[in-house]
Amino acid sequence: MDLGTGACLVLTELKLRSGERLMAKITFIQPDGQAQTVEAEAGLTVMEAAKLNNVPGIEAECGGACACATCHVYVDELWREQTGKPSEMEEDMLDFAFDVRDESRLSCQIRVTADIDGLVVRVPAKQF
Amino acid sequence: MSPQDQAAPAALETIETDCVVIGAGPCGLFAVFELGLLDIKAHVVDILDRPGGQCAELYPEKPIYDVPALPIVTGQELTDRLMEQIKPFGPQFHYSERVDGLSRLEDGRFRLLTDAGTEFITKVVVIAAGGGSFMPKRPPLDGIENYEGTSVFYAVRKMEVMRGHDVVIVGGGDSALDWTLNLQPIANSLTLIHRRDDFRAAPHSVEKMRALVAEGKVRLMIGQVTKINGDGANLQSIAVKTAAGEETVPCTAMLPFFGLTMKLGPVAEWGLNLHENLIPVDTEKFETSAPGIFAIGDINWYPGKLKLILSGFHEAALMAQAAQRIVYPGKKVLFQYTTSSSSLQKKLGVK
Incomplete structure (x- = not known):
């Protein structure tokens, strides 16, 4: 586990040093099935990537403070290991979301790294 | 008289004052300071039960990095420091109250009425309400609004x-x-529903609940x-999705x-x-657009507006300079520095 994170940091650093920004592709799927793939710079959060690209259904009322639950997403099954489990604080906030499932996360708490290049998340039908 | 006026509840208490600040977030609190330097006493109303607004409710522990001269400050620290800074001016706080009505009287002053029945008659109103009122979240269940107040409640005013x-x-x-815990003894039956078997509530409450x-x-x-x-007003049942099914x-x-x-909230209706x-x-x-009513902080808009605390x-x-002209018409406006003005220092209680 540690090795993975370390390797990823080194990679990020190398890319940054060479003046090239590390970008990851993230796909947001709307409840009606419409998909939108955006490029996100490493270090941002998935929520920030969504807001920068005007992805509908990610409200982020609190601005990313993990203080609301309006950036709720469902992480695609293939990506659940890479994105990890919610922290205790995030679990507490997920209490305020609607239709919470095992794959529920708050997108402001998922950091963009090389590991999640290709990530697929689903936007819930109702954000509240 | 409009139907709305007829429905307006009678005031339980009337307070005459120079200025009412709506919102006790950082901008509302600092307004008390600037008004105070100009001898304007303020009453502050907030829907939360404590000062700080979003700083207290959304991110008390989160560091803020862009308040001048404070490289790092948490929402709670900023609130505490502002409360200390405005102490000399003795603002009166009205917590857990929401200003519902705002209208102009014939003498040019304003009448404000809160949901708790406090009435203010004031010369100046400062709206520092940030993103608006903090209100309970309404679960996105179809038709729930029809049951609110009859079968669905977000707060309990009278247990009976x-x-x-x-x-x-x-x-x-x-x-x-x-x-x-409070309603179990008087309810016919009580069901607690939570999405997981972990509770954020205080451990002793959780223990008591588990015992029940x-x-x-x-x-x-x-x-x-x-x-x-239900029948559109009275609830009959709910559907609950559990691990075992519905x-x-x-x-x-x-x-x-x-x-x-x-x-x-009510701001939209003023x-x-x-x-x-x-x-x-x-x-x-x-x-x-209404002379005598000011708006500062996140709730206002003008070309180039940035929603920053600073x-x-x-x-x-x-705003305070303009408010002074309304509260003390004809008084010569003298601009002074707290560093050197004896009169300001006296107001601050440092001289």
Whole structure:
């Protein structure tokens, strides 16, 4: 586990040093099935990537403070290991979301790294 | 008289003052300081039960990095420091109250009425309401608004209303647990529904709740409400999705506790011009379309507006100068520095 994170940091650093920004592709799927793939710079959060690209259904009322639950997403099954489990604080906030499932996360708490290049998340039908 | 006026509740208490500040967030608090330097006493009303606004409610522990001269400060620290800074001016706070009505009197002053029945007669109003009022979140269940006030409640004002009901409480925080413990003795039945078997509430409340569950006095369901059923005003049952499948739970009252969200709320009904749910102001006085009513902080809008705490502080200072001309007409406006003015230092209690 540690090795993975370390390797990823080194990679990020190398890319940054060479003046090239590390970008990851993230796909947001709307409840009606419409998909939108955006490029996100490493270090941002998935929520920030969504807001920068005007992805509908990610409200982020609190601005990313993990203080609301309006950036709720469902992480695609293939990506659940890479994105990890919610922290205790995030679990507490997920209490305020609607239709919470095992794959529920708050997108402001998922950091963009090389590991999640290709990530697929689903936007819930109702954000509240 | 409009129907709305007839329905307006009578005031329980009337306070005459120079200025009412709506909102006790950082901008509202700093407004008290700037007004105080100009001898304007303020009453501050906030819907929360403590000062700080978003800083206290959304991110008390989160560091803020862009407040001048404070490289790192948390929302709570900033609130505490502002409270200390405005202490010399003795502001009076009215917490857990929401200003519902605002109208102009014939003598040019304003009448404000809160949901708790406090009436203010004031010369100047400062709206520093940030993103609006913090209100309970309404679960996105179809038709729920029809049941609000009859079967669905977000707060309990009188416990007796719940006597004999089949009560469902949804949530896992202190509100949900406290009301579970308080209402269980008077309810006909009580079901607590939470999405997981972990509770954010104080451990001793959770213990008490578990004891009641063990005694068979409270039913605990781990699941989520997906549907409400009833005649359009009176609740008859709800559908609950659990690990075992979907179950229909008969009930006559439901209390959902899903935290708070910000809504513009009653501000929208005060006859002020609005721009995408924000209040347009000029950048000289930060006055709204209604003379004597000012708006500062996140709730206002003008070309180039930035929703920053520091912008709100600046707006408060300029607003206070304009407010002084209304509160003390004809008085010579003298600009002074706190560093050197004996009269300002006297007001601050440092001389």
